Amino acid sequence: MQTAFGLNIPTTLEDVCQPQKMALLVYDMQVGIAKQLPNAAEFIEQVKQVVDKARSHQMRIFFSRHTTLPKEIAGVSQLKGAMALQRVTAVSEVQPNFLPNSVAHEIVPELLPLPSEAAFDKLTMSAFVGSYLDLALRDARIEAIAIVGAVLEFGIEPTVRHAADLGYIPVLIADACYSFSEQSRARSLGNLQSASLIADINTFNTTLDKVDRVR
Numbered sequence: 001m002q003t004a005f006g007l008n009i010p011t012t013l014e015d016v017c018q019p020q021k022m023a024l025l026v027y028d029m030q031v032g033i034a035k036q037l038p039n040a041a042e043f044i045e046q047v048k049q050v051v052d053k054a055r056s057h058q059m060r061i062f063f064s065r066h067t068t069l070p071k072e073i074a075g076v077s078q079l080k081g082a083m084a085l086q087r088v089t090a091v092s093e094v095q096p097n098f099l100p101n102s103v104a105h106e107i108v109p110e111l112l113p114l115p116s117e118a119a120f121d122k123l124t125m126s127a128f129v130g131s132y133l134d135l136a137l138r139d140a141r142i143e144a145i146a147i148v149g150a151v152l153e154f155g156i157e158p159t160v161r162h163a164a165d166l167g168y169i170p171v172l173i174a175d176a177c178y179s180f181s182e183q184s185r186a187r188s189l190g191n192l193q194s195a196s197l198i199a200d201i202n203t204f205n206t207t208l209d210k211v212d213r214v215r
Helices: 040-056 076-086 133-139 152-165 182-191 201-214
Strands: 002-004 007-009 022-027 060-066 118-122 144-150 169-178 197-199
Touching: 022 040, 022 152, 040 060, 040 144, 040 169, 040 201, 060 133, 144 152, 152 169, 152 182, 169 182, 169 201, 197 201
Parallel strands: 022 060, 022 144, 060 118, 144 169, 169 197
Antiparallel strands: 002 007
């Protein structure tokens, strides 16, 4: 921790791994997304390791759910983005794959939120746009947010950048964030070096245990 101008400036994982001042965001771990991951069961287990550790330290946990509206009421950016993601050339070919209350929209059963946790819907890549996440974190005096889920190069990267712009310290748990290719992973991690602290599951969990034990 560095101190300057009356401020404490955290620079290490140990500085920010304080359960009362950190929240965990589980990004879009939904049934419809898990079906697209070749090694879904293994990856879900990796995410679960972090979720279980956060729960053991009574951290606040939020689950985001990517949501699509019926095409008849979707807007320009939603339809344009859906065409790009689904690799189709006409709006008529777009499938609203994550309609509210559909099976695909649900969080995977292995990570089902507890009654003491919250799941929220979003239409955008950043989990902060149009959601209550920022308000909820600020109201709880949260300073850092750990992030896991899918997919790193699509939605997690803009969420990390947005978190940093809002004044939070993002902690990206790299091996609990899914990427569709090693090239995409390397590019995103490189892009986020200056915007976040980057750790792996074991380091994060061990540090959380250590800091909370000392506290």
